[in-house]
Amino acid sequence: MDTPPVPTASLLDxxxxxxxxxxPFNRTLGMTVxxxxxxxxxxRFAIRPELIGNPVHQTLHGxxxxxxxxxxxxxTASTGLVERQAGGSLDDFAALVTRVGTxxxxxxxxxxxxxxxxxxSGTVMRAGNKVxxxxxxxxxxxxxxxxxxxxxxxxx
Amino acid sequence: MDTPPVPTASLLDxxxxxxxxxxPFNRTLGMTVxxxxxxxxxxRFAIRPELIGNPVHQTLHGxxxxxxxxxxxxxTASTGLVERQAGGSLDDFAALVTRVGTxxxxxxxxxxxxxxxxxxSGTVMRAGNKVxxxxxxxxxxxxxxxxxxxxxxxxx
Amino acid sequence: MDTPPVPTASLLDxxxxxxxxxxPFNRTLGMTVxxxxxxxxxxRFAIRPELIGNPVHQTLHGxxxxxxxxxxxxxTASTGLVERQAGGSLDDFAALVTRVGTxxxxxxxxxxxxxxxxxxSGTVMRAGNKVxxxxxxxxxxxxxxxxxxxxxxxxx
Amino acid sequence: MDTPPVPTASLLDxxxxxxxxxxPFNRTLGMTVxxxxxxxxxxRFAIRPELIGNPVHQTLHGxxxxxxxxxxxxxTASTGLVERQAGGSLDDFAALVTRVGTxxxxxxxxxxxxxxxxxxSGTVMRAGNKVxxxxxxxxxxxxxxxxxxxxxxxxx
Numbered sequence: 001m002d003t004p005p006v007p008t009a010s011l012l013d014x015x016x017x018x019x020x021x022x023x024p025f026n027r028t029l030g031m032t033v034x035x036x037x038x039x040x041x042x043x044r045f046a047i048r049p050e051l052i053g054n055p056v057h058q059t060l061h062g063x064x065x066x067x068x069x070x071x072x073x074x075x076t077a078s079t080g081l082v083e084r085q086a087g088g089s090l091d092d093f094a095a096l097v098t099r100v101g102t103x104x105x106x107x108x109x110x111x112x113x114x115x116x117x118x119x120x121s122g123t124v125m126r127a128g129n130k131v132x133x134x135x136x137x138x139x140x141x142x143x144x145x146x147x148x149x150x151x152x153x154x155x156x
Numbered sequence: 157m158d159t160p161p162v163p164t165a166s167l168l169d170x171x172x173x174x175x176x177x178x179x180p181f182n183r184t185l186g187m188t189v190x191x192x193x194x195x196x197x198x199x200r201f202a203i204r205p206e207l208i209g210n211p212v213h214q215t216l217h218g219x220x221x222x223x224x225x226x227x228x229x230x231x232t233a234s235t236g237l238v239e240r241q242a243g244g245s246l247d248d249f250a251a252l253v254t255r256v257g258t259x260x261x262x263x264x265x266x267x268x269x270x271x272x273x274x275x276x277s278g279t280v281m282r283a284g285n286k287v288x289x290x291x292x293x294x295x296x297x298x299x300x301x302x303x304x305x306x307x308x309x310x311x312x
Numbered sequence: 313m314d315t316p317p318v319p320t321a322s323l324l325d326x327x328x329x330x331x332x333x334x335x336p337f338n339r340t341l342g343m344t345v346x347x348x349x350x351x352x353x354x355x356r357f358a359i360r361p362e363l364i365g366n367p368v369h370q371t372l373h374g375x376x377x378x379x380x381x382x383x384x385x386x387x388t389a390s391t392g393l394v395e396r397q398a399g400g401s402l403d404d405f406a407a408l409v410t411r412v413g414t415x416x417x418x419x420x421x422x423x424x425x426x427x428x429x430x431x432x433s434g435t436v437m438r439a440g441n442k443v444x445x446x447x448x449x450x451x452x453x454x455x456x457x458x459x460x461x462x463x464x465x466x467x468x
Numbered sequence: 469m470d471t472p473p474v475p476t477a478s479l480l481d482x483x484x485x486x487x488x489x490x491x492p493f494n495r496t497l498g499m500t501v502x503x504x505x506x507x508x509x510x511x512r513f514a515i516r517p518e519l520i521g522n523p524v525h526q527t528l529h530g531x532x533x534x535x536x537x538x539x540x541x542x543x544t545a546s547t548g549l550v551e552r553q554a555g556g557s558l559d560d561f562a563a564l565v566t567r568v569g570t571x572x573x574x575x576x577x578x579x580x581x582x583x584x585x586x587x588x589s590g591t592v593m594r595a596g597n598k599v600x601x602x603x604x605x606x607x608x609x610x611x612x613x614x615x616x617x618x619x620x621x622x623x624x
Binding site for chain 3: 536
């Protein structure tokens with residue numbers, strides 16, 4: 001192959017750009033990727049009027065929580081492709097990442113989504129070459145755990 | 157009690173108005189309630205650029221699907237309060253409905269979210285006076301099943 | 313290839329024998345396969361003292377229910393390999409089936425497991441060449457729905 | 469009330485005896501309670517021929533894993549009733565515990581159930597007066613994580 005291997009950092013930059021800027025609904029959610037490495041990801045977002053679920057208590061909509069956790073899980077699962085892609089091209093990596101998909105998702109809502117800024121994090125629990133299982137957590141800005149999730153993702 | 161009992165239709169109208177107009181994130185999703193009766197609900201929404209998850213395939217974001225299914229499940233669970241509220245006031249009903257919350261949610265993504273208009277429907281599987289379990293389905297405009305979900309809701 | 317293709321009926325017989333007789337814990341549960349075809353399976357079992365969970369109410373242990381639903385889902389997922397195996401040998405099929413595994417399982421317990429004889433059934437919701445998603449139901453002998461489940465299975 | 473308050477240790481002893489000796493299917497599984505305190509529980513069991521799921525690899529049946537995790541979650545959820553019961557009688561506590569039930573359960577199978585002795589542990593994630601959410605883990609005797617689960621339990 002003529003092309004030189006793409007550095008890991010470039011693949012991670014591609015993922016970050018994809019998740020922050022090129023997936024439209026992630027922009028609707030206002031997601032910023034604050035940490036990204038093989039096997040782990042962190043995402044931050046702020047409350048905004050259009051993300052409210054309970055107009056009385058001004059808390060996050062449960063669907064915002066499930067959506068952010070799903071996206072964080074997909075991003076974490078995609079980092080697993082970085083190592084597999086060593087020596088390949090950025091185009092190949094981009095094509096692989098496009099095919100990552102959620103098979104199923106469970107979310108446990110532990111406390112009302114009250115706060116200003118929220119952080120979702122993902123860690124790999126099972127890393128296969130077909131399927132990855134990711135555990136996700138959502139914390140508020142004072143590190144209170146608001147929700148946890150588990151997602152199963154098709155990765156190959 | 158001095159106030160006359162509120163007709164079921166008024167309670168359902170309250171629920172519909174709440175879910176369509178007064179929950180901000182449901183408006184972000186563009187949800188319209190197309191059917192509502194004790195034990196069942198149907199919700200419709202159209203694809204819009206800001207709901208896209210896969211910019212290559214122009215399909216719905218998985219988080220849109222989980223959010224709509226969660227909201228449809230919450231609406232269906234809330235219809236269970238209509239019968240319980242017979243003889244009570246609209247204010248009491250509104251207060252009860254505000255306390256309905258998702259405990260946990262599972263979504264199975266069966267096919268890519270391709271299409272123009274989508275319908276989510278909910279049916280009651282378990283109706284307790286503390287907890288309700290609702291099954292949700294998402295179909296495209298040609299009745300192809302795209303995703304299913306199950307939600308457990310605190311209702312009392 | 314020298315060996316003649318194995319008829320579908322023989323592959324299904326292999327599956328039935330495996331699930332009824334050669335998986336030890338299925339014998340502990342007392343499972344009998346009562347229907348089996350590509351994409352669907354039914355399993356029957358009777359209550360026995362060692363399967364009781366609630367000694368006061370003499371109902372099935374929740375773990376018996378989850379175990380039977382998991383096994384029924386695995387059997388249903390394995391029937392999907394029957395068509396794929398057309399033209400192959402029984403040994404190849406047996407090897408494939410040994411690798412089918414549950415990735416994740418959700419069970420919703422709807423009513424207490426009261427009764428004499430129970431039937432678990434599985435239907436395919438998603439049939440991929442890597443992953444299958446199966447929905448399972450458990451009914452008592454009067455067709456009352458006691459529990460539902462969803463399992464994601466690795467099939468290739 | 470004439471009866472003196474029952475010490476916490478006696479309530480925990482009651483729970484241990486119930487889960488080890490008086491729930492028949494827990495005996496089928498061979499469960500021993502090795503740690504028990506308000507909010508947490510640990511259970512140990514050994515592999516036995518009748519608990520095998522894969523006759524080729526001699527691994528635990530997935531249904532054994534789901535059953536042990538469900539029972540461990542129920543036990544952990546029941547410890548939450550200990551504090552609530554301060555000042556009540558043992559009979560009241562026993563009656564409360566009998567009504568604890570699993571609403572739903574998710575199990576993620578991370579690695580094959582290979583080993584000799586297994587430990588399941590439960591921790592409380594959400595402790596309400598109606599519903600508790602428990603996270604469970606299953607490790608082998610070398611502390612390798614084999615499976616995780618989440619259960620939602622009705623506790624009042």
